[in-house]
Amino acid sequence: MNRLLLVLAVAVAGFAGGGQIADGYAGGAALWAIAAAAVGAAAVGQLTARHRSLTLPANALGLLALLFTLHRLMPVPDGLLDALLHTGARLLTSATPIPPRVDTLALPVAATWIAVAVSGALARGRRPGTAALAPVMLAAAMLALAGPRRHPGYLLTAILVAALVLLLALTRAPRTVHRRPRAARPGTTIVLATVLAAGAGLLTPVLLRNTTSTPPDLRTMVLPPVQAEDQVHPLSLLGRWQAHPEQPLLAIDSNRPVVLRWAVLPDFDGTSWQPAPSYLAAGGDRAPRRPAVAAEPVRAKVAVMGLTGGWLPVPDGLDRVSGVSIAIDEESGGVVVPDGLRPGQSYEVEAAVPTPTTEQLVTAQLPVSAALDDYRALPPGNTGPIFSLALDAAGDGLPFQQATALAGWLKRNFRYDPSAPGGSGYPSIVRFLTATPQLGGGRGTSEQFAAAYAVLARALGIPARVVVGFGAKAARQGSAITVVTAGDARAWPEIYLEPVGWIPMDVTAPRATGDPLTHTAPPPAPSAAATALPQAAVPEIPDAETPDGGGSGVTWRYLALLPALAAGLPGLIVALRLRLSRRRRVGTDELSRLRGAWAELLDAARLAGIRVEPHWTVGATVAAVSTAVATVPEPHLVTAVNRTWYAARPDADGAGRAVTQATALAHGVRRNASRLRRLIWWLDPRPLWW
Template identity: 35%
Template sequence: MRLAWSALVVLVAAVHLGAGWQGVVPRLVFAGAVLVAFACLPVIRRAKVSVVPVLGFALTGAYLVARSDGTAPVSVLLDLLPRLLSAARPAPATPTLLVPGALLVFLVALGVAMARSLFAPVLGAAVLYTATALLTTGRADPHGVVALALVLLVVLGWLLVDRRESGRPIPVGRPAAVLGVLGAVTLTASVLPAAQAFEPRELVRPPISNVAVTSPLPRLAFWAGIGDTELLRVRGPERPLRLVALGDYNGATWRAASLYGPIGAVAEPDLPPGARVAESTIDVTVGALGGTWLPAVGRPTAVSLDGAAVDTDSGSLVLPGELSAGLRYEMSGTVDTPDDQDLVKASVPTGSAARRYVALPGLPFSLAEYARKSVAGAKTPYEQAVAIEQVVRLGRKPDVEAPVGSSYARLETFLFGAEGQSGANAGTAEQFASAFAVLGRAVGLPTRVVVGFQPVPEGPDGVRVVRGSDATAWPEVYFSGWGWVPFDPVSGTGSGPSPASKREVLDRLASVTATPTTPQSAPPPPPLVQPAAPVAAPPAEQTGARLLLLAIPLVPLALLLSLRGGRRLRLRRAGAPGAWAYVLDSLQLAGRTPRRDRAAPDIARDVAAVAPAAVPLAELADRAAFGPTPTRDPEAWKLAVEVRKGLRRVVPWYRRLFWSVDPRPLRRR
């Protein structure tokens, strides 16, 4: 009954640990780890083997599941926790990310199974519950239901198991005591602070990879040419899907970020999210999309693909390899959803964090003057954005066959080109979005260009089919406190502020609705200043986490060594009886534990072939224990050491390997 109760307590805590991963599979895996650990107990007892080989098998299995090419086993095991802490939250249920949780559950369950104390299940459940709280920052059990269930199981187990084994009846007052304990736990949980939870992910510096990616802006014309081709299918809310947010502009092209890290790592973007956000989860099946960019919604918070990486600043998702048709994944993200009234008086950041989003190296005078005239009369950043959207849209038409490009020269042709000139007053979504972004930056608005897909109608089966003709680009403006807000200079009706709100602004700025005067004579644009290529960040150092992981097994080893050393010292001071007890410890380590009813001389004769010194030592121990006067023979300890050496020489190598840290002699009376 004690064993079943212990298994139940650990099982509840292990299933609760599964809240740190996605889906039901982790809970089943952790429950299986508990059952396997408790099933190992009879095997260990019948075979009379140490627990060390079992631990070796567990670590070997963990390495085989999580191994990577060319990585040493020790490095793989040390990287288990950093991998988990730098993954999405909740973590995807991939074998690599499940290994650290399953290994922890197995080790805790095995320790509880081998212990005979009623406090062992309590300690094991506390370790797993604490690990769950750290992994989820306390969100797995916000109301303390699991904690109360564990307390109830523990208290009832203490009452029933202890009383049944001792044969004593359960006092009438014990149920009242149980209720009192539960009430105290509930009261304590209700008054504990819940804010500013400890975040263990801050202890791990996530690995940052330099990924060679190209901007998908030039592919807009290609996708438009295959307009009926199915690129992907989506299940989920009707929100824009983004491939990449382009925030760096050098006067010639928009450039994607090149440094990416795992999703879920604790890293703040250069511009924080807004005060109003909405959570969205979508299920994506890739068709003929191609490339390495993963369609996502908002800022990714979780994705079911192992190996997906994210740019923290833009929220762009990439895969290390090419997308293949039929690839399916689920991802969750947060989208800034400010109200129209929030934006009316909103400001824009002006510090160093926003510098990259207003950078315009070598901006031509014609574009700067056009931007200034476009916002004449606008008093707030929101009014400026609405005015620029209107100015870019009026008098220009979308044309999928227009020349591509986002350079200053292409934008000047798009905005100021003469009638009949190729690309004049006509362009793809690339030119509309780029023109808005450049003009916005010229008046101090932080902008970026997003490539993706606007919402498409839902089919009868609840699936949205995204085709090549749905690919587009749109600009976004960052407002302090409200995040990134999309605008639509192509039609003015896309996602973002409502048309009614924009109309109110345009009514107040009636003079802006007309196209600004095109500069007739503009000085030649200065040469473009090509910014230096970003230097790849050095590989992430996880020294602190590695040392912490290394210290975890060293602490129990140091404790075992100190306890064994203390026992050896006590036995040496006890004379011949202590020396004989030292021999009994050696027999236990060698797998030759004698029955308790056997006398010392009989035991000595059984091992005399490998340790002849056992016979005289047994006689000294008998004489000291049963003689008329106690004697202390200084030769007794030397004989005991010789017996120990003889026994150690004939045992298998794996027993000799863990001879000094085996905890079994500490339990022998």
């Protein structure tokens, strides 16, 4: 019963330690994979407890089988071998939530399996208290890889502590074994102190979560793998699209009219607004939104018609993307497709679009987090009267009241003109706000309205950014599919207030083409060119599937690794065993050779299944081994071994004879062992850690 409880404690401790990283993955696949690794390693250790020569090969084959199963369930295009070779890099270059694939799961799964296997072996060894160290080290490593967490890990930490307490309560160190004495042994006090100290280290990141400090994220030290590809700036594309508004870009089948964000532009350098320069690979499942405001569910199937580039049009409050691989800038929320969009591609999105109430908007406050300071900053340059205009237009009041007043001032005093000169830097904004109509002032496109509002809001200390996307429109009569054309492309600003989050603002003056963000105006009538599009131009949107990157799924050729691994591990064990035996035989002097010969004799007895208790004297041990092989005990051997360890002046002259006797007795033990034991004699790895 105690043995089964010990196996259970080891498995649970390994699961709780490895599970510290599971919160960073999308969905629950990571936790199930780590649980499978913990259970599998514990089961292999229990099944091979009586045949420990099979422990290493069985663990290696079991771990490989689990990874192969994960590859079949969650394949990657480059195959299993590539996933195993690059698992650390894939894990550290993936944004959270991390996509649950074999290449991102291989490292925590393998670490969990190894930690449980090592802990189980230590629990059955000479110092069973050290079995608690492996799960603690595993948990510390997984916390370091996890980085900042979405949720505190109180439950898993409590499970880990409980499993360690049970593990330490069930383990009991054996008494002295007749081997060379060591200077010191880690006692229970040292082990408990180490566990408690490590436990305090585990709790530190959890406790820091509710303070201004955050645990370090190793991903920030690794170059993101997805860079924003060179393409036409999204604000520049707005002007080109206005010249050909009938060009079809997307076809959408959704449960409601939806606004799609395309490119998020958080950085302003005084000359233009720029998107994030790099993105991290991410899973299709996004982090769940905190319940600060109500949200309306949106489900849409999108087919790409004429839109190109790397940015992916998605709704606000994105929860899930399927059909394409994505990468995300977590700070701005920008989403890109690493391989770029192409006509005929389709994908599905699910989102929870925030719908804050009027009371929540009116009472919202400016954020105090330093993480949003970049969204309030205005670079140096010729700002003109921007600061005074912002103060006059916004007036006094709460932040959202000022933001609304600023939007109303722009809509009342400036005119939308799709033919106005482009530009979103300080010169264009100052001209738009202050110049006469003859010099291009007082009129602009949605680019000027959005850029001017964002700069004016930042002058008031309100975090702001510019977004380029596509406004909501109703489907064509008689069709469930909405065709989004180039004329539907818009730029708008967003401001950030607590606790609502990012709020899109309607700032562009009324125009014939409708309102990009609100749905109060009637939907625009299709243009003549759009109406003339043949019906075949509106594609049927198929159900999107989770991409496998074009890979073939399971690559059966990797089954060839199984025999190679099965042959390599025994060879390694034999080489290590022979090296250990040789080191014992060729000691620096006769006394060291005697100690080595005695250790070889004890190993031989245990390998042959001869009962030798750790607390027996040297004489009792020699008598038991001699009786098992039907020989007369050697008194000289007993005397020499006792003098070697316990006498003030060991008898070096008699050590050579004792070495010969111990070696002969060990050979006799092996000759009298069963055929199976002789066959696997050098394959048994246990003497490597006895």
